[in-house]
Amino acid sequence: MNITTNIDTATDPALPAGRHRSGQPHRFFQPKRLFSGLSASYLDKRTLQNAKGDIWVKCGRCGELNYVRQFEVNAKVCFKCRHHARLSGGERLASLLDKGSFVEINQDLETADPLSFETATGSYAVKTLAMRHKLGSSEALITGYGTLGGRPLAVAVADFAFMGASMGSVFGEKLVRLIEFAIEHRLAVLTVSSSGGARMHEGLFSLMQMAKTTAALVQLGKQRLPHISLLVDPCYGGVTASYAMVADVILAEPGARIGFAGPRVIEQITRQSLPAEFQTAEFLFEHGMLDGVVERYAIRGMLGELLELLEVPPPLALAIGKDLTGNPSPTEQEQPKTKLLFRVA
């Protein structure tokens, strides 16, 4: 039934995802195509079933039965109560970017195990290996570039299915490399964050990713390149307290829970009863933490408009006639640093 499951790589852990035993790209598994459209990624068009074989999907909030085909065309928003169900990283990219425009970079970075960490349920190294093969992505953050309404941008999407999209060394490194990529190619950066926080299994290395990613955003800002942050359910801990909250524009999906400490921790420690709408996107909006709460169907349009208004300026050195060290800038021919990724019509 489910033709996209990669049986060969599942049995052979040494083989990277998306490859047949022969080493050639798998016939049915073409990573680039995965993100080309929301329905193409997991919906079997002939039978109108999703990958699990379901025809109906029950809404997580109101319990309404949604017809799977409609539900997925509607980007997994419930028809009755407008509940925004969680999207995988691939689905998120498909819902935001132009069809087929996404190109992933740095997918060859894989989780290491600096602390040789063991938990009650097994070792960290085994767990991440299992995750890699289950999801076919190397880590919790998918980074790359693509176009949105014809406008190029660098994009990082956290995939909550990968260990709660917790931020570890690879997460941080991939994000920093994306930011450096954006600086090199003069692109705006869009981050879509959904995370349980810093990854415990890597100890202080994870905490330091907060400093590392935020410091990289300083470099982006110095080049006058915009960072737009989209917060989706749920977004907590070290991610909220670092790069996700220092963007030029911060948007969130309706009903997304966003905060620093989780509600159960707060109830345990302070013994306060918390209001029902506590830590929702609407709650944060009321308290002045967000620029907007945007429904999923409208996000793409909103981002397109923002990218147009936050027009990426020419390099700073060219604009002010001298580079950062105070020397006069060389002529434009001698500055081939900005590479052309797209030819925008």
Add this chain to the structure above:
Amino acid sequence: MAAPLDEAAVTSQSQDQALNWAWQKVKLARHPLRPRTLYYIKQLCSSYVELHGDRRFGEDTALVGGLACFEGRNVVVVGQQKGIDTNDNLKRNFGMPGAEGYRKALRLFHLAAKFGFPVLSFIDTPGAFPGLHSEERGVAQAIAENLLVMADLPVPIVVSIIGEGGSGGALALGLGDRILMLENSIYSVASPEASATILWRDAQLAPQAAAAMKITAHELYQFGLIDEVVAEPPGGSHLDARTGLQLLREALRRNLAELEAGWSVDQPEAIQYLLKQRYQKFRAMGIWNQRTAAV
């Protein structure tokens, strides 16, 4: 080593805990008599004027700071302050600052940048305060903004972890050019209790979590995440605070002198160099595997 296996198994639980080096450090780092931030500030600096309030909403006594004179130069000092007794702890919220505290620090960082004073930061907190008001006023945003500003502050920053360095609440004062740790202090992504609850689903296993998370000064030094381990008098600083103070003073003086050599707030090149070094320092943190390209 020669003990029979079954006997070892019976006593291993208690022995593990007794011998758990990391857990001893946790206890020392949280010792009620351990010298706190204000002790160090007042003893290290010849004069100190505390500044209050975040100019936005309120005053948070869990985080203290102000202007001071250290070894003949003016500096800005900030740090989380745990209470010295129960009443003081209630007042200071057990050293757990909320958004106001971090915004006070932010204001002091801007002050330091304006006048070109180096920043001495002292970390001693279980973490940022998890509470309704704290979330309402955006403690996460306050921490994130501190990181953003510290990454680009044109003055030298020396961070000293003097007790407990807990999570984002500690890191919000911890992005500096030099990170020193007292020998018996800890620095972790989450408290041992929280880690044990999340990963082992049992807060009683905190000692095991403390060992597994590698949170002691020497381990973190080996990872290259901190720059220097500052020795403490035998048994810990609480037994001989004066000696501990002298050792920290020596380390601070040396690190600050190194950073200040060639640096001046009037020289853009020197500032660029300082900021570049700071960025590279944090840029390099992290460990990963790079998969070789499939043939």
